[in-house]
Amino acid sequence: MPFIVELIISLLIVIGGLFLLVGSFGMLKLRDLLPRLHAPTKASTVGVGGVLIASMLYFWVERGHFTIHELLITLFIFLTAPITANLIAKAYMLLNVDPHSDLPPSKQNEGWATFDPVGPEGYDPSEEYQEKEN
Amino acid sequence: MMKRYLPHPLLSLALLVVWVLLANEVSAGAVVFGAILAVIIPLITASFWPARPKIRNAYAICEYGLVVLWDILVANVVVAGLILFRKTESLETKCVVVPLELTSPEAITTLAGTITMTPGTVTIDLSADAKSLLVHCLHAPDAQGVIDEIKDRYERRLKEIFE
Numbered sequence: 001m002p003f004i005v006e007l008i009i010s011l012l013i014v015i016g017g018l019f020l021l022v023g024s025f026g027m028l029k030l031r032d033l034l035p036r037l038h039a040p041t042k043a044s045t046v047g048v049g050g051v052l053i054a055s056m057l058y059f060w061v062e063r064g065h066f067t068i069h070e071l072l073i074t075l076f077i078f079l080t081a082p083i084t085a086n087l088i089a090k091a092y093m094l095l096n097v098d099p100h101s102d103l104p105p106s107k108q109n110e111g112w113a114t115f116d117p118v119g120p121e122g123y124d125p126s127e128e129y130q131e132k133e134n
Numbered sequence: 135m136m137k138r139y140l141p142h143p144l145l146s147l148a149l150l151v152v153w154v155l156l157a158n159e160v161s162a163g164a165v166v167f168g169a170i171l172a173v174i175i176p177l178i179t180a181s182f183w184p185a186r187p188k189i190r191n192a193y194a195i196c197e198y199g200l201v202v203l204w205d206i207l208v209a210n211v212v213v214a215g216l217i218l219f220r221k222t223e224s225l226e227t228k229c230v231v232v233p234l235e236l237t238s239p240e241a242i243t244t245l246a247g248t249i250t251m252t253p254g255t256v257t258i259d260l261s262a263d264a265k266s267l268l269v270h271c272l273h274a275p276d277a278q279g280v281i282d283e284i285k286d287r288y289e290r291r292l293k294e295i296f297e
Contacts, residue, residue, distance in 0.1 A: 019210060026217040034258070035227050038213065038272045042253040046210040068155045075152075082250035082257070089258035089270070103259075103268065104231050110262035 005061050009054045016050025023047055033092045037085050044081050049074060090114045139173065141180045144189065146172040187240040191295055198291045205252050205287065213253040216273050229258070230277045232267040232284055239264070241296035248288050255280065 023043025030036045052070035060066045097103060099115040106112055140146055153168030154160060176183075189195070216225065232249075236242050242264060246257040249269055259268040274280050 019214060022214045022217055029217060029222060031222060034270050035272055037256050038253060041250055041256060042210055042213055045206045045251060045253065067158055069158065072152065072155055078251060082247035085250050085256055089256065093258065104229055106261035106266045107231055107233060108261045108263055108265040112259045112268055113262045114259050116262050
């Protein structure tokens with residue numbers, strides 16, 4: 001393996017590892033759940049991304065077969081991580097947050113969906129979907 | 135006919151491509167099984183996707199992806215600095231309200247996901263009439279600046295793609 005490729009792979013692994021470490025350290029250092037949510041979103045982007053690109057390069061140059069699996073892993077993480085973060089935040093808010101004193105008002109006719117899931121009076125979102133289907 | 139058996143052609147195509155990539159070879163077996171999945175999965179999940187989102191402007195999608203990747207890189211360094219070198223008490227953690235101009239559910243979902251994946255901001259809620267996002271910021275001395283950045287960098291581009 002040429003030295004320059006080896007260097008790039010090592011750099012990617014080290015950088016990825018550093019960001020994963022900082023992400024874990026953030027989980028430890030930040031004390032409330034909502035700030036804590038920021039740590040894993042960081043670890044799952046540059047940290048995991050760096051390690052995955054390094055893995056792809058290594059198998060491509062060293063073993064001679066090109067796999068696209070690492071890119072797929074990145075894609076799946078990008079699809080699932082925001083949803084997980086949102087569900088955790090919603091569960092936390094239902095248990096610990098008072099929508100009237102702790103959250104800014106939505107500046108719209110309706111409140112925040114976690115606390116005020118029903119829209120305008122008599123409005124049922126599922127009816128709208130049925131209409132569109134027909 | 136087409137609409138009944140292939141309610142979401144783009145989703146079907148994406149499923150087929152992802153399956154072939156997972157198999158990591160373009161063989162007849164992988165393509166046939168991928169095609170079967172590409173027909174069945176959209177049919178089963180069709181009731182979750184009542185409308186067919188219109189996507190135009192492939193160039194805008196590439197531009198959006200690159201902008202988001204670059205922002206993720208920059209924001210990662212910024213947030214890592216905040217975590218390592220700032221005292222927890224000195225961080226100005228707050229929630230900001232981002233009023234939305236987007237109306238399509240797919241566009242709003244993409245925007246919310248993008249906000250979560252760029253470190254430093256997490257989307258935590260949506261107003262019941264889907265006209266505002268509640269965004270939690272790790273360190274935002276200038277709340278209006280965060281809102282303007284989200285609207286200018288992401289929402290404007292998503293508007294070009296979806297609407």
